[in-house]
Amino acid sequence: MVRTVVLNIDDKEVRAKEGISILDAARKSSADIPTLCHENGLDPYGACRICSVEIEKKGRTKIVAACCYPVEEGLKVRTKSPKIDKIRKTIIELAAITAGEGLSGEMRLLASKYSADLSRFRSRVPTESTKCILCGLCIRRCIEANWDSIIGFAGRGVNRRVVLFPDRSGICSICNYCYDVCPTGRISSIGPSPHFPNIDNVTAGRE
């Protein structure tokens, strides 16, 4: 039988099933935690960190990703504070480096909510605008739809990118399942194509 734990979210007592994430528990208690790389039904990935919250356990505090951190008995969670707002603001500003001008409405709303300066790091970090924040949502959707990944990550650091695995392109069912999930509009901007011609092809480097 699944146990129920009692925790405290923004000074409210919340009962939640053991094993669920802070994000799910917080949403049940109407707390507003933004997400970019999370979608109900897909495994949490913890890529964007926009869902950062502060937890207190045994008198010690730390920042964790709410979508990945499970609820615990007696946990104290703060979903908003000047410190958390500042973290989210910086995360959006960093995401804007690669997301470029073509930020989705969702990201623009978040930028406005947290007063993020989208050009803050762009001029200092000469990185190509890929319109991709590497959230991995399209890849996880692809795995769910096809039982395998036709697109995936390749490269490391600033060279990390989403690529099509050519040896697998034949199993693309053109389900377009990856299209509407992209928070920057990168995938849908490519247009309907079974083989995503504008995504780099790789023959090696699958990770």
Ligand code: FES
């Ligand atoms: S939504 Fe939690 S890390 Fe992206």
